[in-house]
Every structure is written in structure tokens, then in C-alpha cells.
Amino acid sequence: MDLHGYFNSSTSFRVRIALALKGVSATSLPVNLREQAQRSAAHVGLNPSAGVPVLVDGDFVLTQSLAIIDYLDARHPVPRLIPEAGEARARVLELSLGVACDIHPVNNMRVLRYLQQVLGVSDAQKQAWYQHWVAEGLEATEQLLARHGHGPYCFGEQPTLADCCLVPQVANAQRMGCAMHAFPRIAAIHAHCMAQPAFQAAAPANQPDFVA
Amino acid sequence: MDLHGYFNSSTSFRVRIALALKGVSATSLPVNLREQAQRSAAHVGLNPSAGVPVLVDGDFVLTQSLAIIDYLDARHPVPRLIPEAGEARARVLELSLGVACDIHPVNNMRVLRYLQQVLGVSDAQKQAWYQHWVAEGLEATEQLLARHGHGPYCFGEQPTLADCCLVPQVANAQRMGCAMHAFPRIAAIHAHCMAQPAFQAAAPANQPDFVA
Numbered sequence: 307m308d309l310h311g312y313f314n315s316s317t318s319f320r321v322r323i324a325l326a327l328k329g330v331s332a333t334s335l336p337v338n339l340r341e342q343a344q345r346s347a348a349h350v351g352l353n354p355s356a357g358v359p360v361l362v363d364g365d366f367v368l369t370q371s372l373a374i375i376d377y378l379d380a381r382h383p384v385p386r387l388i389p390e391a392g393e394a395r396a397r398v399l400e401l402s403l404g405v406a407c408d409i410h411p412v413n414n415m416r417v418l419r420y421l422q423q424v425l426g427v428s429d430a431q432k433q434a435w436y437q438h439w440v441a442e443g444l445e446a447t448e449q450l451l452a453r454h455g456h457g458p459y460c461f462g463e464q465p466t467l468a469d470c471c472l473v474p475q476v477a478n479a480q481r482m483g484c485a486m487h488a489f490p491r492i493a494a495i496h497a498h499c500m501a502q503p504a505f506q507a508a509a510p511a512n513q514p515d516f517v518a
Numbered sequence: 519m520d521l522h523g524y525f526n527s528s529t530s531f532r533v534r535i536a537l538a539l540k541g542v543s544a545t546s547l548p549v550n551l552r553e554q555a556q557r558s559a560a561h562v563g564l565n566p567s568a569g570v571p572v573l574v575d576g577d578f579v580l581t582q583s584l585a586i587i588d589y590l591d592a593r594h595p596v597p598r599l600i601p602e603a604g605e606a607r608a609r610v611l612e613l614s615l616g617v618a619c620d621i622h623p624v625n626n627m628r629v630l631r632y633l634q635q636v637l638g639v640s641d642a643q644k645q646a647w648y649q650h651w652v653a654e655g656l657e658a659t660e661q662l663l664a665r666h667g668h669g670p671y672c673f674g675e676q677p678t679l680a681d682c683c684l685v686p687q688v689a690n691a692q693r694m695g696c697a698m699h700a701f702p703r704i705a706a707i708h709a710h711c712m713a714q715p716a717f718q719a720a721a722p723a724n725q726p727d728f729v730a
Binding site for chain 2: 354355356357366368369370372373376377380391393395396399400403404406407408410411412414417420421424425427431434435438443445446449450453
């Protein structure tokens with residue numbers, strides 16, 4: 307199995323966490339987003355969305371990190387990352403989709419590039435944009451955790467898809483200088499996760515294509 | 519069951535389609551996004567993300583349109599909108615998440631408002647932004663359909679979550695004046711869906727809060 311990804315792509319990071327938690331190995335094939343390698347003919351041939359991650363399992367090619375993790379959860383169900391049913395399932399999907407649909411996309415690299423290259427915003431405006439959406443999104447996530455979460459992971463004693471989504475979002479936020487003190491539940495979950503070997507193995511700094 | 523939504527919110531439209539296809543009735547409770555009603559204390563108390571849709575089923579409150587449809591699919595499995603397993607499931611999730619994560623969020627009303635009110639972009643720049651992300655996203659969706667789709671719906675003879683996501687995205691694109699001629703597969707699926715009673719019943723123009 308091959309995973310086309312990039313060390314500091316948070317969507318790639320999500321899938322790497324899932325693979326590591328399940329103990330499934332995949333060959334990591336770096337796609338250098340800073341050099342726009344995702345727009346190469348070879349990569350667009352693989353993924354018409356010109357993005358990462360892409361999972362290649364034999365002749366089966368799958369894009370979209372949450373679809374990939376759902377696929378891995380069916381093929382390698384130990385540990386299960388998306389609860390099979392009931393309120394537990396709904397809560398995990400709700401929090402995960404909050405990160406995946408409400409926070410991450412607006413601060414994606416292609417969006418930041420458009421802001422700078424087409425709309426000509428300044429570095430300070432770009433930074434304010436980034437921090438605005440992170441703060442708004444993590445505030446909502448913190449509230450959801452206050453209502454439904456129960457640690458040390460987002461939902462209990464075992465990691466789920468929610469942790470696979472939240473941890474990379476926090477890593478991005480920290481890299482962009484966002485203050486985390488207003489989000490004590492998120493910070494505690496992040497710290498707990500990053501003390502676990504699977505999350506460490508999946509971290510950007512431990513990928514073969516990492517550049518400081 | 520209550521559905522808090524807004525007539526031309528495409529994420530609310532997704533859930534309305536799912537409810538209509540399943541023949542499940544829900545009381546529609548309008549949240550006027552143009553008047554920022556989603557930021558009222560009452561609504562934020564319900565949904566800390568200050569968004570729609572929100573499903574309220576007894577004392578169970580759920581946000582995120584895809585989590586809501588997944589919940590409805592378990593409670594009211596006829597017709598099933600997310601295939602239970604295998605490649606069919608992966609393809610439906612892949613296309614749905616492409617719309618939900620890559621296309622819709624960047625053109626959300628709150629994002630367009632920030633562009634205008636904080637960054638001071640012109641109407642023409644806002645329109646170009648909108649059309650840029652729609653064109654890029656629908657191009658990728660069209661390619662995915664060329665590879666894996668088989669009509670008259672996105673994936674076969676029955677509607678799925680993919681159609682629940684794609685049709686509202688096309689409605690938004692048309693409202694914003696995006697050209698659809700480059701996406702013949704998407705246009706044909708949209709036309710087929712909108713000829714069906716469930717999709718018609720869910721359409722913005724047929725909601726009680728509709729304003730032209």
C-alpha cells in the first residue's frame with residue numbers, strides 16, 4: 307500500500323495517525339506541495355483534485371482523508387476509529403467533520419496562496435485570516451468537547467477519528483502562531499495524543515520529506 | 519424531529535434531500551443567515567459552530583450535515599444513501615467529501631463576508647473568488663465521475679449521499695453565475711435529480727422561508 311502525502315499536510319497527517327494506530331504499514335511517497343508537485347501531470351492523473359493524501363492499494367486509488375480512514379477502518383478494524391453505531395458514532399463524525407469542513411479548508415495552502423497572489427493581501431492580513439478561522443473553529447470544538455467529550459482522548463480512553471482530525475489541526479495552529487490557552491480541553495487532548503507512539507510516528511517532523 | 523436550517527444553505531439542502539428521499543418528516547425551523555440569526559444566543563446554545571443545519575431528535579442534538587445524514591441512514595435505512603461496504607461506499611464518501619471539504623467551505627457565506635468586510639475585496643473580486651473554487655472543484659468532481667460514476671445518479675440507478683451533496687453545490691454555483699457547460703456529467707446528474715419529487719421538495723424555492 308502506498309500513501310502519497312506531504313509531511314506538513316494535515317490531511318496526510320490524519321491518515322498517517324490512523325495507519326500507525328492500526329499498525330498498518332504503507333510506503334510514504336512525498337508530494338512536495340511547496341513546489342506545487344501536486345499539480346504535476348502524474349499526480350493529477352492519480353488525483354484530479356490535485357491534493358494529498360492519496361491511498362493506493364493495488365489498483366484501488368482513493369482520495370479524501372476521511373474516506374481513506376473509513377476504508378482502513380473496514381479493512382483493518384483493530385482498533386476501530388469510527389464507532390459502529392449510535393450516539394458515539396454521531397459524536398465522532400460531528401467533531402471530525404467540524405475540523406474537516408469548517409476549520410481546515412479555509413486555511414488550506416491553496417487558499418492562502420490565492421489570498422496572497424491574486425488578492426494581494428499582506429503577510430499580516432494572511433496571518434489574521436488564519437488565526438480568525440482557527441480561533442472560531444477551535445472555540446466551537448472546545449464547546450462540543452465540553453458537552454460531549456470525556457478524555458483523555460476526545461471521546462474516552464481510546465483514540466478515534468476525532469483525534470486523527472484534531473491533532474493535525476492543532477499542529478497547524480501552533481505552527482501558525484495561534485494561541486491555544488483559550489482551549490484547555492483541546493490542549494490537554496493534544497498533549498495526551500502526542501505522548502503516544504502512533505501519533506509521534508505520524509508527526510510531520512518524523513516523515514522522510516520533513517524540512518524544518 | 520426538528521431541522522434548523524435556511525432555505526439557501528446548501529448544507530441544509532443536503533439534509534432536506536436525505537429526509538425527503540427517506541420519506542421522513544421533520545419540522546423546518548428557519549435560521550435567517552442573512553440576518554445573522556445563527557449568531558443569536560439561542561442558536562449558539564444549540565450549535566456552538568453558529569451554523570446550520572442542526573437536527574434535533576428528542577433530546578439528541580446533532581450538527582454537521584454529513585454526520586446528520588449518516589445518523590438518518592442508520593435510523594431510517596430505506597433507501598440507504600451511504601453504501602454499507604466496499605468500493606461503492608468509498609466512492610460515495612470520496613465524492614461527497616470532495617464537495618463538503620474542498621468546494622463548499624471556501625465559498626461559505628461567512629468566508630465571503632470576511633473577504634468583503636475585513637479584506638475589503640470588491641464585488642468583482644468576490645465573484646472571481648467564488649467562481650475560481652467552484653470551477654476547480656467541479657472540474658475534479660467531473661473527472662471523478664468520468665472514472666467511477668455511472669448515471670443517471672452519481673453512482674448508478676439510485677441516489678446516494680453523493681447526489682445529496684452535489685445537487686446543492688450546483689444550485690449554489692448556478693445562483694452565483696458559474697458556467698456549467700464544462701461539466702456535462704454533473705449537469706446531467708443535476709438535471710436528473712431535479713426531476714425527482716424528493717429533490718424538488720428539498721429545493722430552496724420550496725422552503726417556507728424562501729425569499730427570491
